Amino acid sequence: xxxxxxxxxxxxxxxxxxxxxxxxxxxxxxxxxxxxxxxxxxxxxxxxxxxxxxxxxxxxxxxxxxxxxxxxxxxxxxxxxxxxxxxxxxxxxxxxxxxxxxxxxxxxxxxxxxxxxxxxxxxxxxxxxxxxxxxxxxxxxxxxxxxxxxxxxxxxxxxxxxxxxxxxxxxxxxxxxxxxxxxxxxxxxxxxxxxxxxxxxxxxxxxxxxxxxxxxxxxxxxxxxxxxxxxxxxxxxxxxxxxxxxxxxxxxxxxxxxxxxxxxxxxxxxxxxxxxxxxxxxxxxxxxxxxxxx
Numbered sequence: 001x002x003x004x005x006x007x008x009x010x011x012x013x014x015x016x017x018x019x020x021x022x023x024x025x026x027x028x029x030x031x032x033x034x035x036x037x038x039x040x041x042x043x044x045x046x047x048x049x050x051x052x053x054x055x056x057x058x059x060x061x062x063x064x065x066x067x068x069x070x071x072x073x074x075x076x077x078x079x080x081x082x083x084x085x086x087x088x089x090x091x092x093x094x095x096x097x098x099x100x101x102x103x104x105x106x107x108x109x110x111x112x113x114x115x116x117x118x119x120x121x122x123x124x125x126x127x128x129x130x131x132x133x134x135x136x137x138x139x140x141x142x143x144x145x146x147x148x149x150x151x152x153x154x155x156x157x158x159x160x161x162x163x164x165x166x167x168x169x170x171x172x173x174x175x176x177x178x179x180x181x182x183x184x185x186x187x188x189x190x191x192x193x194x195x196x197x198x199x200x201x202x203x204x205x206x207x208x209x210x211x212x213x214x215x216x217x218x219x220x221x222x223x224x225x226x227x228x229x230x231x232x233x234x235x236x237x238x239x240x241x242x243x244x245x246x247x248x249x250x251x252x253x254x255x256x257x258x259x260x261x262x263x264x265x266x267x268x269x270x271x272x273x274x275x276x277x278x279x280x281x282x283x284x285x286x287x288x289x290x291x292x293x294x
Contacts, residue, residue, distance in 0.1 A: 001062060001153055002027050003048070003184055008057035010043050010208075018043040019054070020208045030180035032195030033188040034281060035205035041188040042082055044205070045158045048186065049079045061154070078152030082159040082188075084143040088132025092123055092142050095131060099146045110149070117145040121175065137168030144175065155179060158188045173198055196277040204281060206288045216277055223275035223283060226263060230270040231255045240266070245286050247279045261286075 003026040010019040018040045035041050046052040048059060050070035059066040059073075066073040087095060093114065100110035118124045121141035131139065140160055147155060157176065161169040169191075176185055177198035187195055195202060202219060204212040212219060227247075232240055237256050240246060244266050248259040259273065260266045261283045 001184065002060075003154060004058075004060040004063075005044075005048070006058045006060070008044065008047060008054045008059065010040075010047065010052070011055045018208050019047075021057070022205070022208075022210045023057075024203060024210070024213060026184055026186070026201075028180075028182060028184050029200040030177055030185045030198050031187065032199035032202045033186060033205060034190070034192065034195060034202055036190055036285065039190075039205045040208040041190075041205055042158055043208075045079075045081075045156050045186070045188050048154075049077060049081075049156050050074055073154070075150070076153040078147035078150065078155040080140075080143045080147045080155075080157040080160055084139070086131040086134075086139055086142065089130055091128045091130055092118065092134075092145075093127040095142065096145055096149065100149050103150055105149060113149060113151075114145075117148055120148075121145050135168070137164050137172065140164065140168075140172060141175075144172075148179070153183050155183055155185045156188075157186070159190070160187070161189065161191060161194050169194065192278045192281050202277075204284045206285050207292060209288065211284045211288045219280040219284075220275050220277065223261065223280050225272065226261055226283075227273045227275045227279050228260045228262060228266055228270040229273045230258045230260055230266055232258055232267075245282060247276075247282045 005022060005024040008019055008022045011017045022044060033041050033044065043052065047054050050066060050073055053067060061073040064072050090098065096114045097110065100114065118127050121144055123138065123141055126138065131142065134142065161172055164172065173194050176187060179185055187199065189195060196216060199216065201214065202216055203210060231254055233255050237249065240258060245261040246258055247261055250257045259279065261279055
């Protein structure tokens with residue numbers, strides 16, 4: 001089981017180029033697609049979900065061309081889009097029965113599968129309540145359930161934790177991690193913490209370009225000796241942000257504790273710090289902007 005993305009580019013009719021020559025090879029596991037809003041993540045997810053066709057390039061599922069002949073991929077695909085809509089007057093059970101019917105799943109098999117999924121996403125007790133009364137986290141769990149109805153080999157979830165409270169976000173990403181054993185799970189997000197604990201590989205996308213792809217450890221190793229903690233006066237913070245890449249600030253009694261990504265100590269008293277994935281992400285995004293501006 002393998003998803004191969006080769007040279008994918010997408011230009012919309014208005015001339016906006018959303019993706020530029022993106023290539024990835026993805027075996028089973030949990031994969032994070034990380035990038036700021038407008039990076040092209042949702043466009044790539046829609047192409048992989050066979051909703052949108054690329055302008056150029058290829059997508060292959062187990063060697064078969066999924067752009068020219070998408071049915072094989074669609075049969076093993078589960079998709080939770082960024083804007084997941086529900087019918088507010090239907091219960092969770094009714095909604096999942098409707099989606100199963102649309103997907104052509106046998107009614108008897110669908111009932112068994114729906115019961116299993118409602119238990120998996122912890123909604124058995126709420127299955128007869130109207131969806132209009134569900135919290136954001138509960139609606140997202142219904143979204144995951146509908147994406148899993150056909151027991152997909154490829155599960156795509158696009159910005160699934162937007163608008164969720166911290167507890168629901170943790171619960172949701174733990175669920176995705178549990179699902180990634182014998183399938184490919186692609187999680188697209190701009191929130192680093194959503195993927196750092198679970199993703200086996202991370203791709204960083206910005207302005208439609210792939211800036212980095214690899215294991216979290218590989219991304220972190222490139223920052224060894226380049227992250228610093230530095231205490232500066234509050235009045236100097238603006239100047240520091242203009243001169244350096246600042247990945248975090250904490251105000252304390254002795255001043256502002258600043259995390260800086262730089263090749264050398266940014267100033268007197270700066271001490272080396274262990275890099276985090278947030279540092280690595282911001283460094284790659286900053287480098288990408290610099291390259292585009294050159």
